[in-house]
Amino acid sequence: MSSSPSVEPLRLLKDVFGYPEFRGQQEEIIHAACKGSDVFVLAPTGMGKSLCFQIPAIAVNRGVTIVVSPLLALMKNQVTQLRQKNIQVCAYNSDTSDDEKKEIEADLLSGNSELRLLYGMAAPDRKQSAHCVSEWGHDFREDYRRMGPLFRQHFSEVPITALTATATPSVQVDIIRSLRMSEKNMFKAIHPFNRANLFYEVRYSSAPDSASQMEAIAEYIHTLYRRRGRPSSGIIYCRARNTCDEIASHLRRRAINARPYHARIGRDTLAKTLSDWEVGGDGEGGVDVVCATIAFGMGIDKGDVRYIIHYDLPKSFEGYYQETGRAGRDGQPAKCILYYSREDAMRARKFVSDSYATRVAKVSDGPEPSQRSPGSLESLIKYAENATSCRHTSICRYFGETISDNDPDVVKQYCNHMCDVCKYPGKTRQRKTLTVELQSAVIAPIVKAPPRAESLWRTTLRGGDEDEDRRPAVKRNLGESSNDFAKKQRVEPPPPLVTKPFQSAYRLSKPFKPPFRTPLKEQENVLPTGPERSPSPPISVPAPPPEDDDVIDISDEATERASSPLDMADIEVQLDASFSTKIQVNMREETYSRLYGALQKIFATRDADSIWTKLSKKPVSTAIKNDVLNRCARKLEFCAHSLCSTEDGYKRRIASLLHTLSALKDPRLWNSSSSRNDEDDEEVQEVIDILKQACSGIHPPR
Numbered sequence: 001m002s003s004s005p006s007v008e009p010l011r012l013l014k015d016v017f018g019y020p021e022f023r024g025q026q027e028e029i030i031h032a033a034c035k036g037s038d039v040f041v042l043a044p045t046g047m048g049k050s051l052c053f054q055i056p057a058i059a060v061n062r063g064v065t066i067v068v069s070p071l072l073a074l075m076k077n078q079v080t081q082l083r084q085k086n087i088q089v090c091a092y093n094s095d096t097s098d099d100e101k102k103e104i105e106a107d108l109l110s111g112n113s114e115l116r117l118l119y120g121m122a123a124p125d126r127k128q129s130a131h132c133v134s135e136w137g138h139d140f141r142e143d144y145r146r147m148g149p150l151f152r153q154h155f156s157e158v159p160i161t162a163l164t165a166t167a168t169p170s171v172q173v174d175i176i177r178s179l180r181m182s183e184k185n186m187f188k189a190i191h192p193f194n195r196a197n198l199f200y201e202v203r204y205s206s207a208p209d210s211a212s213q214m215e216a217i218a219e220y221i222h223t224l225y226r227r228r229g230r231p232s233s234g235i236i237y238c239r240a241r242n243t244c245d246e247i248a249s250h251l252r253r254r255a256i257n258a259r260p261y262h263a264r265i266g267r268d269t270l271a272k273t274l275s276d277w278e279v280g281g282d283g284e285g286g287v288d289v290v291c292a293t294i295a296f297g298m299g300i301d302k303g304d305v306r307y308i309i310h311y312d313l314p315k316s317f318e319g320y321y322q323e324t325g326r327a328g329r330d331g332q333p334a335k336c337i338l339y340y341s342r343e344d345a346m347r348a349r350k351f352v353s354d355s356y357a358t359r360v361a362k363v364s365d366g367p368e369p370s371q372r373s374p375g376s377l378e379s380l381i382k383y384a385e386n387a388t389s390c391r392h393t394s395i396c397r398y399f400g401e402t403i404s405d406n407d408p409d410v411v412k413q414y415c416n417h418m419c420d421v422c423k424y425p426g427k428t429r430q431r432k433t434l435t436v437e438l439q440s441a442v443i444a445p446i447v448k449a450p451p452r453a454e455s456l457w458r459t460t461l462r463g464g465d466e467d468e469d470r471r472p473a474v475k476r477n478l479g480e481s482s483n484d485f486a487k488k489q490r491v492e493p494p495p496p497l498v499t500k501p502f503q504s505a506y507r508l509s510k511p512f513k514p515p516f517r518t519p520l521k522e523q524e525n526v527l528p529t530g531p532e533r534s535p536s537p538p539i540s541v542p543a544p545p546p547e548d549d550d551v552i553d554i555s556d557e558a559t560e561r562a563s564s565p566l567d568m569a570d571i572e573v574q575l576d577a578s579f580s581t582k583i584q585v586n587m588r589e590e591t592y593s594r595l596y597g598a599l600q601k602i603f604a605t606r607d608a609d610s611i612w613t614k615l616s617k618k619p620v621s622t623a624i625k626n627d628v629l630n631r632c633a634r635k636l637e638f639c640a641h642s643l644c645s646t647e648d649g650y651k652r653r654i655a656s657l658l659h660t661l662s663a664l665k666d667p668r669l670w671n672s673s674s675s676r677n678d679e680d681d682e683e684v685q686e687v688i689d690i691l692k693q694a695c696s697g698i699h700p701p702r
């Protein structure tokens with residue numbers, strides 16, 4: 001079906017959309033679509049893909065263009081914007097009233113439709129889910145796959161345009177095949193992925209410390225304000241909803257106009273936040289910063305977003321690219337800061353690998369999902385760990401571009417000092433190196449532990465850090481290479497390094513080396529067979545500890561113990577004093593006891609036996625139960641101690657752990673069949689894993 005446009009596309013661009021010229025290959029794409037070719041567009045975030053189908057829909061004054069979108073919010077925005085331009089457009093989705101649906105159907109059946117565009121969902125029976133954002137290659141893959149043949153069966157001549165910002169070469173092939181697009185009559189526009197106006201930076205920390213990280217973010221926003229003389233629009237992305245709430249409150253306490261945005265907030269409030277944010281960022285009111293999960297992503301199109309901060313690691317490279325793509329859509333410079341620590345990377349890893357299996361199972365044919373896959377996350381981790389390659393070229397390379405890093409002129413085409421690696425090479429390398437080496441620094445001067453423990457610690461810390469210098473001594477002097485400080489910095493330097501160990505002790509793959517000496521010898525109590533390492537049960541979300549609970553009161557430890565149902569062994573716990581210069585030894589001992597008591601309380605419930613069965617699959621004696629709880633308490637305490645540099649940080653972490661342990665008394669947390677797609681579950685899952693690990697230590701797999 002070939003048509004020539006009734007109205008010149010360029011005139012529409014100028015008169016209706018108010019832009020003087022086309023961007024990238026917009027013009028060619030629009031002409032190909034008007035001619036009736038199938039069109040595949042791969043173009044970076046913010047390039048203007050929407051106009052590539054909107055202009056042909058208006059220009060060819062015949063028939064109606066159906067826009068299939070995976071996202072209700074995106075649909076709504078576009079419908080509103082097009083209506084403001086007096087274009088006949090409707091949406092047909094779960095929000096459309098029955099009357100309006102009838103009107104639309106009548107219009108379509110009239111044979112002379114007045115509608116130019118009709119927006120519909122990829123899966124109309126499915127409520128819009130926050131997790132679908134940037135994920136159509138996964139959650140919607142099956143819907144699109146079914147839609148392709150069905151559509152072609154009924155409308156063999158109708159051209160299809162597919163547009164995406166994040167498709168690796170294999171996903172491109174899959175999209176074209178799934179939608180049954182014509183290979184012969186196809187116009188393919190592949191744009192470079194690069195977003196040259198975005199400054200990418202990775203801020204390394206040795207372990208996420210929420211208080212200092214939030215404060216660093218507040219400080220960054222204040223500095224930006226001082227430099228620009230007015231507020232700037234920004235988005236802070238977090239994996240967990242609770243974190244969004246916490247950061248938003250923290251920023252508000254620091255006089256920054258911030259709001260949370262995630263799926264647990266009511267629709268009306270979200271709509272208000274979005275509209276307030278759309279007018280904010282210029283000092284004239286509104287909301288300046290949105291602290292959001294991925295619920296706030298694809299389809300967000302505000303030109304003047306000056307910064308995107310990833311408070312923690314996104315679950316995929318595609319997600320990272322999509323989310324940073326919300327910045328600088330007006331073409332002006334904008335900053336994208338990714339906070340990275342290995343502890344967080346390990347959490348994300350665990351989370352993604354668990355949920356990926358479910359996703360793969362859903363794919364009937366074609367390549368496995370790439371987004372939110374362990375491979376995609378690993379690439380993102382590699383990107384963050386790499387302090388020597390330009391961020392821009394690394395991103396483009398992930399999406400399949402071939403770029404030679406050896407040729408500075410080539411690199412310059414991608415990045416003109418618009419990333420931390422290119423702008424501050426020495427400093428970036430040193431920051432990354434120091435966060436790694438500081439782990440040794442924290443431990444080395446104070447540990448007089450047996451050589452085995454030390455080498456284990458060092459090995460674990462250094463795993464996966466192949467491309468880093470490994471200098472033995474820690475230098476606190478952040479001296480720069482001569483060029484780095486030659487010019488006055490225009491970007492805010494990263495916050496001070498966090499001087500804490502840099503690894504999730506929760507996730508050590510090697511045996512845990514406790515800081516306590518205990519008369520219970522490792523692996524003394526061996527049961528006949530070891531428990532299987534079955535996947536952990538899905539769990540629901542515990543509420544976070546209230547802020548007032550942040551600092552724990554250790555004094556009621558005795559009460560915890562007294563109410564314990566187990567015949568608690570009189571465990572003599574000796575602290576290895578050499579580990580404990582940060583936190584007073586007696587506080588660590590008390591904390592250990594409190595954790596032990598809290599663990600015992602979990603097993604005070606009626607469901608204790610079934611929980612033990614889940615953990616060990618074999619009958620367990622009271623002595624062994626006590627040993628498992630002891631190991632778990634030691635490990636939890638050790639983790640908290642390892643990951644904190646201050647007493648306050650230690651107390652906060654312990655408070656959060658105690659809260660999680662308390663939540664685990666609820667048997668539903670062990671049995672729930674709800675999906676573990678929420679980061680809030682992670683601490684619960686970690687405790688369960690540690691318990692399992694403690695059990696397997698007692699029954700080593702043979």
Ligand SMILES: Nc1ncnc2c1ncn2[C@@H]1O[C@H](COP(=O)(O)OP(=O)(O)OP(=O)(O)O)[C@@H](O)[C@H]1O
Pocket residue numbers: 019020021022023026043044045046047048049050051164165298299300301303325326329
């Ligand atoms: N030719 C143009 N000149 C100037 N601005 C344009 C042009 N084309 C589109 N834009 C504007 O660029 C912004 C981004 O467009 P759009 O939302 O279509 O991007 P996109 O490619 O779909 O991005 P994403 O994949 O990130 O959603 C919009 O505000 C749009 O109006």
